[in-house]
Amino acid sequence: MPLWEIFAPESAFTEEDKEQLSTAITDACVAFADIPRFYVGVRFEVTPANTMYVGGKAADNFVRVVVDTIARQLDTREIRAACMDATEMVLAPFVKDRGFDWEVHFDEIPMDLWRIQGLVPPPAYSGTEKLWARENRAIPYEVSAT
Amino acid sequence: MPLWEIFAPESAFTEEDKEQLSTAITDACVAFADIPRFYVGVRFEVTPANTMYVGGKAADNFVRVVVDTIARQLDTREIRAACMDATEMVLAPFVKDRGFDWEVHFDEIPMDLWRIQGLVPPPAYSGTEKLWARENRAIPYEVSAT
Amino acid sequence: MPLWEIFAPESAFTEEDKEQLSTAITDACVAFADIPRFYVGVRFEVTPANTMYVGGKAADNFVRVVVDTIARQLDTREIRAACMDATEMVLAPFVKDRGFDWEVHFDEIPMDLWRIQGLVPPPAYSGTEKLWARENRAIPYEVSAT
Numbered sequence: 186m187p188l189w190e191i192f193a194p195e196s197a198f199t200e201e202d203k204e205q206l207s208t209a210i211t212d213a214c215v216a217f218a219d220i221p222r223f224y225v226g227v228r229f230e231v232t233p234a235n236t237m238y239v240g241g242k243a244a245d246n247f248v249r250v251v252v253d254t255i256a257r258q259l260d261t262r263e264i265r266a267a268c269m270d271a272t273e274m275v276l277a278p279f280v281k282d283r284g285f286d287w288e289v290h291f292d293e294i295p296m297d298l299w300r301i302q303g304l305v306p307p308p309a310y311s312g313t314e315k316l317w318a319r320e321n322r323a324i325p326y327e328v329s330a331t
Numbered sequence: 332m333p334l335w336e337i338f339a340p341e342s343a344f345t346e347e348d349k350e351q352l353s354t355a356i357t358d359a360c361v362a363f364a365d366i367p368r369f370y371v372g373v374r375f376e377v378t379p380a381n382t383m384y385v386g387g388k389a390a391d392n393f394v395r396v397v398v399d400t401i402a403r404q405l406d407t408r409e410i411r412a413a414c415m416d417a418t419e420m421v422l423a424p425f426v427k428d429r430g431f432d433w434e435v436h437f438d439e440i441p442m443d444l445w446r447i448q449g450l451v452p453p454p455a456y457s458g459t460e461k462l463w464a465r466e467n468r469a470i471p472y473e474v475s476a477t
Numbered sequence: 478m479p480l481w482e483i484f485a486p487e488s489a490f491t492e493e494d495k496e497q498l499s500t501a502i503t504d505a506c507v508a509f510a511d512i513p514r515f516y517v518g519v520r521f522e523v524t525p526a527n528t529m530y531v532g533g534k535a536a537d538n539f540v541r542v543v544v545d546t547i548a549r550q551l552d553t554r555e556i557r558a559a560c561m562d563a564t565e566m567v568l569a570p571f572v573k574d575r576g577f578d579w580e581v582h583f584d585e586i587p588m589d590l591w592r593i594q595g596l597v598p599p600p601a602y603s604g605t606e607k608l609w610a611r612e613n614r615a616i617p618y619e620v621s622a623t
Binding site: 203204207208211212221227230253295 | 338378381382383384385386387388389390395397405408411412414415418419423427432433434435436437438439
Binding site for chain 3: 334346349350353354356357358367368369370371372373374375376399401438440441443444445446447448449451467
């Protein structure tokens, strides 16, 4: 579903941290939205010193998270707030609890401008999506005309 | 029109590949949407090992493509599907046929929050746009009040 | 409010340039939208040679600016044009006047999918937002039920 981009200083996360955080994000997305695990992408980008500024000042203790969410519509105010709460919970041990400053935002991507392995992802909660989730990979299927 | 961002392992593309792929993308965008060639931007970003995760696992054989599309509205379901089909066709020789995993999504950018060389890009299919296409550069012109 | 991402060749900006440009962007955003200074994030990313292509050709003299705007709605055509004009004014001394080619676009992010330091940013122009601006930091407050 989503592509998470995590911009952080090089010292912020070890290899093990990155694997744990991306696993925690994946677990949270699956719990929240019941999507296949492989829908969740996480990209870490190191922000060298003096490349990230907040309010005009170098912010070298800052983690910026930008998420493109695709596979599920965040339809109601309650779901949107819950999504942001879940995000904060999953980030906290890696960011807040380690003394970083941080900021997060989500952008919403139209579902019909998205492909995985060249395939149109199946409709949310469909049998095919459940199969993809179970197999944890994109499997060719017959796209319905409707 | 669009900004294509292509996140891929360092080994994925040679200098020659990058030029060929960005040319193929440009050709496809021009054929699809009849826009000036210089509207098409492509940025390649190397994803070092252990910076891209899919489903919580390091995905070091993965190409992630994110496109911000601007100059044309993708108005109908048919055009949107055709846009994604064209995208897959242009990527296939560089991605699928080389054995990479891959995923693509497009985001839609409002046309009025976009400038090239400080200029408001002319209306789609206008005479000025055709001039820009012919000259393959942004040329100052009188922006109509309407 | 906004996250500015500035993709430029390594030679484009010194450390001092980056601080000055991010300060100029912050000043402009505060003047334009009356937001707290720390809402303005600017991330510089170096584009190595042969990673940025325009119209299928390597564009090694090119500055690409992508802004995600969040804290204020750009409601009217006039405000949207004024926003882009202000952007060009702030960039000109660092980009146009130095002989770079450049292109800019803004994407609009829904305000309710955004958190700073884990907090829901207060409503635009509210007393709490003014307090955040004065203190130049996120301060916990009681989020109203409405």
